[in-house]
Amino acid sequence: xxxxxxxxxxxxxxxxxxxxxxxxxxxxxxxxxxxxxxxxxxxxxxxxxxxxxxxxxxxxxxxxxxxxxxxxxxxxxxxxxxxxxxxxxxxxxxxxxxxxxxxxxxxxxxxxxxxxxxxxxxxxxxxxxxxxxxxxxxxxxxxxxxxxxxxxxxxxxxxxxxxxxxxxxxxxxxxxxxxxxxxxxxxxxxxxxxxxxxxxxxxxxxxxxxxxxxxxxxxxxxxxxxxxxxxxxxxxxxxxxxxxxxxxxxxxxxxxxxxxxxxxxxxxxxxxxxxxxxxxxxxxxxxxxxxxxxxxxxxxxxxxxxxxxxxxxxxxxxxxxxxxxxxxxxxxxxxxxxxxxxxxxxxxxxxxxxxxxxxxxxxxxxxxxxxxxxxxxxxxxxxxxxxxxxxxxxxxxxxxxxxxxxxxxxxxxxxxxxxxxxxxxxxxxxxxxxxxxxxxxxxxxxxx
Amino acid sequence: xxxxxxxxxxxxxxxxxxxxxxxxxxxxxxxxxxxxxxxxxxxxxxxxxxxxxxxxxxxxxxxxxxxxxxxxxxxxxxxxxxxxxxxxxxxxxxxxxxxxxxxxxxxxxxxxxxxxxxxxxxxxxxxxxxxxxxxxxxxxxxxxxxxxxxxxxxxxxxxxxxxxxxxxxxxxxxxxxxxxxxxxxxxxxxxxxxxxxxxxxxxxxxxxxxxxxxxxxxxxxxxxxxxxxxxxxxxxxxxxxxxxxxxxxxxxxxxxxxxxxxxxxxxxxxxxxxxxxxxxxxxxxxxxxxxxxxxxxxxxxxxxxxxxxxxxxxxxxxxx
Numbered sequence: 230x231x232x233x234x235x236x237x238x239x240x241x242x243x244x245x246x247x248x249x250x251x252x253x254x255x256x257x258x259x260x261x262x263x264x265x266x267x268x269x270x271x272x273x274x275x276x277x278x279x280x281x282x283x284x285x286x287x288x289x290x291x292x293x294x295x296x297x298x299x300x301x302x303x304x305x306x307x308x309x310x311x312x313x314x315x316x317x318x319x320x321x322x323x324x325x326x327x328x329x330x331x332x333x334x335x336x337x338x339x340x341x342x343x344x345x346x347x348x349x350x351x352x353x354x355x356x357x358x359x360x361x362x363x364x365x366x367x368x369x370x371x372x373x374x375x376x377x378x379x380x381x382x383x384x385x386x387x388x389x390x391x392x393x394x395x396x397x398x399x400x401x402x403x404x405x406x407x408x409x410x411x412x413x414x415x416x417x418x419x420x421x422x423x424x425x426x427x428x429x430x431x432x433x434x435x436x437x438x439x440x441x442x443x444x445x446x447x448x449x450x451x452x453x454x455x456x457x458x459x460x461x462x463x464x465x466x467x468x469x470x471x472x473x474x475x476x477x478x479x480x481x482x483x484x485x486x487x488x489x490x491x492x493x494x495x496x497x498x499x500x501x502x503x504x505x506x507x508x509x510x511x512x513x514x515x516x517x518x519x520x521x522x523x524x525x526x527x528x529x530x531x532x533x534x535x536x537x538x539x540x541x542x543x544x545x546x547x548x549x550x551x552x553x554x555x556x557x558x559x560x561x562x563x564x565x566x567x568x569x570x571x572x573x574x575x576x577x578x579x580x581x582x583x584x585x586x587x588x589x590x591x592x593x594x595x596x597x598x599x600x601x602x603x604x605x606x607x608x609x610x611x612x613x614x615x616x617x618x619x620x621x622x623x624x625x626x627x628x629x630x631x632x633x634x635x636x637x638x639x640x641x642x643x644x645x646x647x648x649x650x651x652x653x654x655x656x657x658x659x660x661x662x663x664x665x666x667x668x669x670x671x672x673x674x675x676x677x
Numbered sequence: 678x679x680x681x682x683x684x685x686x687x688x689x690x691x692x693x694x695x696x697x698x699x700x701x702x703x704x705x706x707x708x709x710x711x712x713x714x715x716x717x718x719x720x721x722x723x724x725x726x727x728x729x730x731x732x733x734x735x736x737x738x739x740x741x742x743x744x745x746x747x748x749x750x751x752x753x754x755x756x757x758x759x760x761x762x763x764x765x766x767x768x769x770x771x772x773x774x775x776x777x778x779x780x781x782x783x784x785x786x787x788x789x790x791x792x793x794x795x796x797x798x799x800x801x802x803x804x805x806x807x808x809x810x811x812x813x814x815x816x817x818x819x820x821x822x823x824x825x826x827x828x829x830x831x832x833x834x835x836x837x838x839x840x841x842x843x844x845x846x847x848x849x850x851x852x853x854x855x856x857x858x859x860x861x862x863x864x865x866x867x868x869x870x871x872x873x874x875x876x877x878x879x880x881x882x883x884x885x886x887x888x889x890x891x892x893x894x895x896x897x898x899x900x901x902x903x904x905x906x907x908x909x910x911x912x913x914x915x916x917x918x919x920x921x922x923x924x925x926x927x928x929x930x931x932x933x934x935x936x937x938x939x940x941x942x943x944x945x946x947x948x949x950x951x952x953x954x955x956x957x958x959x960x961x962x963x964x965x966x967x968x969x970x971x972x973x974x975x976x977x978x979x980x981x982x983x984x985x986x987x988x989x990x991x992x993x994x995x996x997x
Contacts, residue, residue, distance in 0.1 A: 431903075439870030443685075445785055445806030445845050448869065515786035560764050562784035564805060 233661030236363035237356035243271020251291035271662025299331030303602030304548035311340025326666035329622035338397035346388035365391035394421035410470030429453035455481035462489035478524035480534035499548035517566030546601030553641030581653035698966035716745035813850035828855035836894030
């Protein structure tokens with residue numbers, strides 16, 4: 230089992246290289262120390278004592294640099310098919326590689342949505358032609374995301390859909406979700422849920438609270454999310470289903486997931502870097518490019534609850550909800566702007582800067598959660614134990630950079646970090662056994 | 678002052694400077710020839726994406742009284758109708774090299790965006806439910822002519838605070854001038870967290886007797902459909918300002934247009950306590966003052982000088 234075979238990517242040569250003198254950290258495998266990381270034919274051959282003679286391998290001077298298991302993002306929007314002016318599989322997967330990811334899961338809310346086996350097969354084929362990292366595809370729960378009839382879930386699974394989600398929209402009808410959970414027993418596949426009660430969200434564009442009151446913007450209350458989580462957890466428990474809650478944003482939501490898990494629900498969940506780093510205070514800028522997304526940035530107290538949830542394991546993983554949008558969809562007044570921000574290229578650096586450096590979160594815990602999105606979708610967690618497929622990210626934890634200064638790998642520029650100065654940078658990514666990314670300015674020595 | 682985007686951006690001294698300036702324009706308004714040459718040769722664009730009567734009329738008349746050339750655009754019937762973006766409209770208008778753009782837009786932050794895209798001084802004439810700073814300034818001006826300052830004054834803003842940009846700008850402006858503000862209305866029409874702007878919140882008119890000034894807001898008919906209030910009748914029963922609730926020493930204000938018999942009863946509208954006509958009159962001189970402060974004030978453009986000819990001070994009263 231490897232990411233390259235479970236998911237789809239462009240075939241290529243397995244990497245042959247050695248990361249000389251890297252500080253290696255894989256908290257799940259219990260690996261911590263300075264090693265020469267030897268990669269042969271796309272596999273981690275050994276973690277050698279530094280300085281050993283190694284022939285025929287590209288030598289990468291990694292002294293002072295950190296090697297971690299590469300990250301896994303269970304929630305990205307690649308916009309193919311239909312919105313390739315925002316992103317496509319090639320640019321989106323390149324963006325992932327630049328952020329240190331060795332695997333991503335693409336959402337199905339494309340145009341048209343991914344609702345048929347042929348849709349899934351076409352996307353998998355496209356990934357085998359152009360993806361620089363392994364990509365998994367979800368299919369929609371309901372046909373055309375209309376919330377009424379189920380898709381042919383078993384046929385979609387047979388075509389290779391990793392799981393199901395109507396992300397972008399909640400599943401309004403409890404009956405429809407219940408049927409999907411019943412059907413899941415037959416075909417498997419995690420159901421990922423965008424939890425929001427549209428009746429409560431109304432025409433809201435930001436978190437409801439003092440900031441929305443001051444700006445005169447319609448608010449989305451926290452309970453719009455948590456009430457739906459409670460409903461769906463109860464359904465999952467009743468039907469013995471497996472659900473994954475997407476992009477948690479509020480304290481009440483963290484508590485709802487914690488309670489559900491304690492009650493025995495098979496539930497996992499994710500939080501995004503922007504919800505972990507920003508609060509609704511940022512919306513005072515009225516800048517939709519960086520600060521408008523759904524769910525919205527919430528209060529400082531909600532942010533603290535998310536961080537606590539990430540720490541105590543209530544929140545399994547970090548997911549970027551990378552949502553590229555064209556400039557003209559964001560260069561409009563806040564209420565009119567499209568929801569969503571990009572995040573693949575900055576997730577690690579932002580969380581390292583905002584949470585690890587100030588001492589809020591352990592580096593090891595961050596590394597664990599950045600790859601924590603694999604297991605909820607039945608994908609093997611990337612690791613650094615010898616014998617594993619090479620899924621490695623090499624980082625310079627001291628490097629300072631300004632986001633966007635050198636452009637983006639993504640086709641879109643709506644990064645929530647745009648203009649921010651971050652500390653910690655991905656220099657190189659190995660994904661599915663191949664070298665998926667090297668920072669241009671990171672020079673490489675070559676074996677004699 | 679480079680732009681007027683939000684009351685929130687202004688210090689008390691800046692507010693007072695505008696009100697002082699408005700006072701001098703009020704004096705001009707009493708003359709036979711009400712026009713001054715201050716903005717001769719300069720262009721003011723009035724860009725209204727939402728319908729408006731008093732705001733657009735008074736800004737446009739203010740620009741004309743200051744001798745500016747006026748370009749007046751309404752969204753209906755312009756290229757906006759054809760799907761042109763705000764950014765592109767700005768670029769188009771910038772070709773006329775306007776000194777000021779006065780913009781009314783249905784969404785928050787539109788004026789701020791225009792300020793970023795244009796060289797002109799931008800006046801926010803209402804952006805969504807966010808701010809309406811010129812309304813707050815004209816209300817302060819109206820009150821200043823009646824009262825010796827607002828320090829310690831108690832002001833109740835009553836009605837649909839949630840959907841009101843006037844409520845927000847006035848709350849901030851009243852507080853900046855030293856008043857104590859209470860917002861009052863049914864819970865669904867009071868935004869959650871508004872008390873963090875420094876006001877008290879009440880859901881009953883029982884305490885209205887403490888108010889020196891009662892500022893009523895318009896209740897739009899469509900609010901019932903969204904269940905904000907069950908009916909206009911129910912709303913009026915609890916929140917209408919009528920002669921029974923309004924004491925004789927209290928002043929009454931309303932930004933207009935009024936729903937007679939909903940938020941205000943007919944008799945209080947026509948009572949001597951009502952400042953509504955004065956509010957409209959203040960609108961003109963305050964908006965002249967705003968354009969003046971943005972385009973002509975400052976050491977390099979003394980009172981009365983035109984934009985083009987820096988010949989030293991010209992008296993404000995010189996006819997154009």
